[in-house]
Amino acid sequence: MASYLEITDDEKGHELSLFCVPKHYEEDLDRVIIPHGLIMDRTERLARDIMRDMGGHHIVALCVLKGGYKFFADLLDYIKLLNQNSDKSVPLTVDFIRLKSYSNDQSTNKVKVIGGDELSALTGKNVLIVEDIVETGRTMQTLLSLLTECNPKMVKVASLLVKRTPRSSGYKPDYIGFEVPDKFLVGYALDYNEYFRDLSHICVLSEQAKEKYKV
Amino acid sequence: MAEDSPVKIVKQDKGIVIEDDWPGYSLDLFTYPEHYHGDIESVYIPHGVIMDRIECLARNILEDIGNHDVIALCVLKGGYKFCADLVESIKVLSRSTNRTLTMRVEFIRLKSYLNDQSTEDLHIIGPEDLSMLRGKNVLIVEAIVDTGKTMKALLKHVETFQPKRIGVAGLLVKRVPNGVGRLPDYVGFVIPNRFVVGYALDYNEYFRDLNHICVISERGKVKYKL
Numbered sequence: 001m002a003s004y005l006e007i008t009d010d011e012k013g014h015e016l017s018l019f020c021v022p023k024h025y026e027e028d029l030d031r032v033i034i035p036h037g038l039i040m041d042r043t044e045r046l047a048r049d050i051m052r053d054m055g056g057h058h059i060v061a062l063c064v065l066k067g068g069y070k071f072f073a074d075l076l077d078y079i080k081l082l083n084q085n086s087d088k089s090v091p092l093t094v095d096f097i098r099l100k101s102y103s104n105d106q107s108t109n110k111v112k113v114i115g116g117d118e119l120s121a122l123t124g125k126n127v128l129i130v131e132d133i134v135e136t137g138r139t140m141q142t143l144l145s146l147l148t149e150c151n152p153k154m155v156k157v158a159s160l161l162v163k164r165t166p167r168s169s170g171y172k173p174d175y176i177g178f179e180v181p182d183k184f185l186v187g188y189a190l191d192y193n194e195y196f197r198d199l200s201h202i203c204v205l206s207e208q209a210k211e212k213y214k215v
Numbered sequence: 216m217a218e219d220s221p222v223k224i225v226k227q228d229k230g231i232v233i234e235d236d237w238p239g240y241s242l243d244l245f246t247y248p249e250h251y252h253g254d255i256e257s258v259y260i261p262h263g264v265i266m267d268r269i270e271c272l273a274r275n276i277l278e279d280i281g282n283h284d285v286i287a288l289c290v291l292k293g294g295y296k297f298c299a300d301l302v303e304s305i306k307v308l309s310r311s312t313n314r315t316l317t318m319r320v321e322f323i324r325l326k327s328y329l330n331d332q333s334t335e336d337l338h339i340i341g342p343e344d345l346s347m348l349r350g351k352n353v354l355i356v357e358a359i360v361d362t363g364k365t366m367k368a369l370l371k372h373v374e375t376f377q378p379k380r381i382g383v384a385g386l387l388v389k390r391v392p393n394g395v396g397r398l399p400d401y402v403g404f405v406i407p408n409r410f411v412v413g414y415a416l417d418y419n420e421y422f423r424d425l426n427h428i429c430v431i432s433e434r435g436k437v438k439y440k441l
Contacts (some may be wrong), residue, residue, distance in 0.1 A: 073299035089248035092424035131370050135365045
């Protein structure tokens with residue numbers, strides 16, 4: 001059972017004025033829910049757990065664009081740090097994929113994998129899928145069933161965030177940074193219509209801001 | 216007495232030049248993954264120096280196009296580290312200045328190397344539709360400019376989507392005899408015509424997990440050959 005840092009539903013977080021937040025977002029955010037430093041410390045630990053389980057064999061780290069990109073870069077930096085500072089190390093290659101999910105009339109989710117090398121590159125390897133947030137879990141479940149067809153040695157999923165939501169299919173990733181409430185979160189890896197990527201802490205978006213940055 | 220008027224010196228940052236005979240640093244002075252033991256010759260550009268240089272490029276970029284919306288077009292896979300660190304550096308710097316740079320990142324994938332030779336063929340892999348670049352300030356972020364053919368083809372491709380302005384940031388620019396096309400606007404290092412790996416630059420997918428930029432050894436070239 002994966003351990004995770006639980007952010008409870010009634011977690012108040014911190015006042016914006018106690019952290020450095022870009023001036024242009026000061027009116028748009030309510031509270032800082034997860035400070036950047038905490039994200040980094042938790043990511044550091046995830047890297048160690050991943051190496052403990054997957055470090056015996058060539059790892060292919062699969063980044064799910066675009067949201068997973070920031071977490072992917074930071075997570076891999078910590079894994080590389082472990083790799084270059086011990087007597088044992090494991091080869092680590094990377095790849096990038098995009099997932100297009102669409103549901104048909106029967107509301108069964110289909111997922112199309114775009115980009116990435118030939119999936120045959122995953123055969124016999126330890127595959128680590130890196131995602132920013134898992135909500136219903138259905139996209140991830142579909143991706144996993146697609147990947148088993150290439151016969152990897154093992155497949156694990158690392159997600160920075162898992163949302164506590166009644167819409168969840170029950171799927172839980174193997175490595176979880178934080179479990180968060182079903183609120184509108186932005187910052188670090190999470191954007192809202194491309195905004196807030198330049199915010200390093202994870203914050204709750206205010207109601208007015210949802211309207212302001214609407215497409 | 217006439218007052219001396221200040222002399223304005225406009226310095227053009229053309230990148231740190233690494234000479235042809237630079238041997239690099241000895242491996243035993245740095246950390247690197249054990250599985251590359253014997254596969255690399257020397258540490259050419261240490262990770263920390265890369266980071267310091269990126270900080271400077273970030274400052275130059277902010278000075279030139281701060282207060283504008285910029286879309287960074289990251290050239291995968293080699294550009295992913297440079298792009299992540301450059302964007303992060305820009306974010307950190309803009310927090311402590313008055314300039315706000317709203318930067319978003321898009322990704323494009325190019326394939327143009329076989330083993331250690333640049334090929335004539337340029338494959339631009341997804342997304343086909345770069346129409347989000349129309350009317351925007353685009354900053355292409357590329358890890359290395361070698362013959363220049365890839366950059367030339369990429370620029371031509373991007374121009375068809377009619378961005379407002381295109382800038383190019385290249386971490387490494389190689390000194391090659393038959394280079395074509397324009398030099399990047401922001402250059403990290405100008406290096407000799409040697410095959411380098413590390414900091415997301417690969418040799419047949421290997422060495423991306425090495426944080427320093429290094430020179431691959433002959434043994435490494437054979438070991439990881441396709």
